[in-house]
Amino acid sequence: MRVLVIGGGGREHALAWKLAQSKDAEQVFVAPGNAGTAREAGMRNVPIAATDIEALLEFAKSEGIDLTVVGPEDPLAAGLVDRFEAEGCRVLGPRREAARLESSKGFSKDFMARHGIPTACYERFTDFDQACRYLSGQTAPIVVKADGLAAGKGVVVAASIAEAEQAASAMLQEAQFKEAGRAIVIEEYLEGQEASFICLVDGTDVVSLATSQDHKARDDGNRGPNTGGMGAYSPTPLITPDLHRRVLEEVIQPTVQGLASEGTGYRGFLYAGLMLDSGRNPKVLEYNCRFGDPETQPIMLRLDSDLLDLCFAATEGRLNETAPKWDPCPTLGVVLAIRDYPGGYPKGIPITGLDKAEEEADVKVFHAGTTMDNGQAVTNGGRVLCVCAKGDTLALSKEKAYRTVEKIQFEGKFCRSDIGAAALAA
Ligand code: AMP
Numbered sequence: 200m201r202v203l204v205i206g207g208g209g210r211e212h213a214l215a216w217k218l219a220q221s222k223d224a225e226q227v228f229v230a231p232g233n234a235g236t237a238r239e240a241g242m243r244n245v246p247i248a249a250t251d252i253e254a255l256l257e258f259a260k261s262e263g264i265d266l267t268v269v270g271p272e273d274p275l276a277a278g279l280v281d282r283f284e285a286e287g288c289r290v291l292g293p294r295r296e297a298a299r300l301e302s303s304k305g306f307s308k309d310f311m312a313r314h315g316i317p318t319a320c321y322e323r324f325t326d327f328d329q330a331c332r333y334l335s336g337q338t339a340p341i342v343v344k345a346d347g348l349a350a351g352k353g354v355v356v357a358a359s360i361a362e363a364e365q366a367a368s369a370m371l372q373e374a375q376f377k378e379a380g381r382a383i384v385i386e387e388y389l390e391g392q393e394a395s396f397i398c399l400v401d402g403t404d405v406v407s408l409a410t411s412q413d414h415k416a417r418d419d420g421n422r423g424p425n426t427g428g429m430g431a432y433s434p435t436p437l438i439t440p441d442l443h444r445r446v447l448e449e450v451i452q453p454t455v456q457g458l459a460s461e462g463t464g465y466r467g468f469l470y471a472g473l474m475l476d477s478g479r480n481p482k483v484l485e486y487n488c489r490f491g492d493p494e495t496q497p498i499m500l501r502l503d504s505d506l507l508d509l510c511f512a513a514t515e516g517r518l519n520e521t522a523p524k525w526d527p528c529p530t531l532g533v534v535l536a537i538r539d540y541p542g543g544y545p546k547g548i549p550i551t552g553l554d555k556a557e558e559e560a561d562v563k564v565f566h567a568g569t570t571m572d573n574g575q576a577v578t579n580g581g582r583v584l585c586v587c588a589k590g591d592t593l594a595l596s597k598e599k600a601y602r603t604v605e606k607i608q609f610e611g612k613f614c615r616s617d618i619g620a621a622a623l624a625a
């Protein structure tokens with residue numbers, strides 16, 4: 200089978216890497232891909248942007264692509280799946296309407312309210328004065344969210360009402376996030392521990408994937424600015440079997456059934472970002488209509504089943520026939536970023552040491568913000584690589600991953616030193 204993976208980050212490198220191992224995979228194309236996917240056997244980069252839906256469709260048709268797997272949220276929110284399906288092209292991902300779970304926070308909050316899915320109390324606003332009147336009756340901390348997609352930057356956890364007003368003003372009055380900030384959600388601040396819950400959905404049935412834990416803050420000890428994720432490990436002890444069952448029953452199934460009952464079947468990866476309170480009760484912080492990045496990387500390193508089979512089954516509504524197998528050995532991935540991430544950062548910095556980095560068994564370096572420049576891998580984004588390792592214990596995976604981190608060099612290289620530490624201390 201000929202497979203097209205859309206996207207160019209660490210998530211897409213990991214998905215393409217696993218798809219290419221399938222017994223049925225003849226060739227895996229990645230659009231646009233990165234320096235990592237450019238170097239893999241059986242994989243080819245295609246220089247088309249992930250949001251250029253018409254060019255991607257043209258490519259899929261002319262190359263006889265049997266399955267397209269969409270990595271990032273932007274093309275999903277822009278209706279890539281609707282376009283591909285209309286042209287008879289098989290594609291894995293939610294349609295535009297279902298992708299609103301991620302592309303409109305207001306939609307997702309109202310949806311959860313309609314279906315009794317646990318989440319923080321909230322109000323929606325488009326008018327700044329009304330938002331301020333509401334805020335004056337609230338207490339801090341309080342959370343202000345831009346309605347639309349803002350690359351993970353549209354959420355402000357405000358420590359005071361004044362800060363919340365400032366955030367609302369930046370979004371509603373100063374158009375800081377353009378269209379995405381023309382409407383906002385103001386919601387109750389939830390305390391607790393965060394966990395990601397990721398599954399694959401075929402419209403009706405759900406297969407939950409291995410559990411994982413992201414590290415969203417940039418700096419050690421969960422300090423510093425919020426990022427896309429600085430590292431992840433799988434499994435996480437936070438999601439006990441009992442909690443796993445509860446999340447399926449209280450969050451995932453009502454979500455899938457709720458969408459289906461509203462005529463918007465969900466097909467593709469579905470990610471619920473959860474806050475667990477002191478009694479371990481889950482509430483949804485957000486939905487993502489895609490796989491997590493960097494959670495995908497350690498999860499793919501544990502998958503012992505054929506990913507192409509699973510993805511194909513999801514597009515055919517046959518997930519009930521599948522049962523993915525997971526390597527019991529824990530995996531851990533450390534993101535190597537550029538020092539100034541998530542602020543502005545330079546591009547084009549040469550990366551060295553990659554050739555020797557994967558010499559140890561069960562080590563995999565997934566590329567994210569990289570590209571090839573005259574045969575040399577150079578940086579092309581804030582999160583550059585995700586160095587993953589598998590070991591008999593989480594402690595051994597961590598040691599191995601950090602040993603590998605030392606072998607790779609680029610100017611401004613930065614990573615957290617405590618990925619997995621909370622699970623190891625628990
Ligand atoms: P989101 O994009 O909605 O997941 O928000 C990004 C991050 O902001 C989350 O991972 C949390 O760390 C934090 N956050 C979002 N909503 C809340 C909330 N209601 N209470 C506390 N923290 C939140």
Ligand code: GLY
Pocket residue numbers: 413427428487490491492493494
């Ligand atoms: N790692 C969080 C996300 O993918 O949104």
